Every structure is written in C-alpha cells, then in structure tokens.
Amino acid sequence: MSTFGQDLIASMEEAAAHARGEPTEARTRTVEVPDVRALREQLGLSQHAFASAYRIPLATLKGWEQGRRQPDATASAYLSVIAHLPDAARSALQAA
Incomplete structure (x- = not known):
C-alpha cells in the first residue's frame, strides 16, 4: 500500500x-456563535434595518436567523463587537 x-x-x-x-x-x-435574532431584537431593529446599519447582506442575515447557515469565525467576532459596542460599530461604518 x-x-x-x-x-x-x-x-x-x-x-x-x-x-x-x-x-x-x-x-x-x-467558535462561539451568537444568537443573531436575539441580538437584532435586543437592538430593536428589523432585519432590513440591522442588515443595512451593519452592512450585512440581508440574505446572509436571514440565513443565520433561520438556521440555514452559521456565521464563520470572522462574522462571529463582528457580531460580538456589535453586541458589546453597537453604536461604535455603526459609527465606524458610517465614517468609512
């Protein structure tokens, strides 16, 4: 062999x-995967508003929330930043 x-x-x-x-x-x-729907609801945002505010494709967000897909390590880290510093993350994206 x-x-x-x-x-x-x-x-x-x-x-x-x-x-x-x-x-x-x-x-x-x-990789710790955050509960994306709970995060979005905690921030009081619709799917469209959350996706737009944080520049996440709406189809990707829906896939995460419906369990068809899981965020990879990079996306999970980004979602953790949003969870802990939502205003700073949004501000940083508006400046870019």
Whole structure:
C-alpha cells in the first residue's frame, strides 16, 4: 500500500476515535456563535434595518436567523463587537 493510502487510513481511524470521544492528538476549534435574532431584537431593529446599519447582506442575515447557515469565525467576532459596542460599530461604518 502507498504512503498516501496508509496516511489516509490512519487519518480516518483518528477521526473515528475522536468522534467516539476517545483521546487523540486531533485539534479542535470552537467558535462561539451568537444568537443573531436575539441580538437584532435586543437592538430593536428589523432585519432590513440591522442588515443595512451593519452592512450585512440581508440574505446572509436571514440565513443565520433561520438556521440555514452559521456565521464563520470572522462574522462571529463582528457580531460580538456589535453586541458589546453597537453604536461604535455603526459609527465606524458610517465614517468609512
């Protein structure tokens, strides 16, 4: 068997062990995803107003809220900024 084949089998075995909760050398990364709808409602904004104020495509916002998509790490960080500093985030975007 080729080296590639051996590596592929070893990788799949490690992935299966990780999925079973067994200790492995696999690295994991957790991205905290904010509740976008709750954030928007807390700010008292409609979907259109929130998307417009923070320059988020409306279709993207709707996808997040409806659970069809999840914000990636960068979008999650941006949403955290909006959650903690909504006025500053909006002001920074108006200045740009």
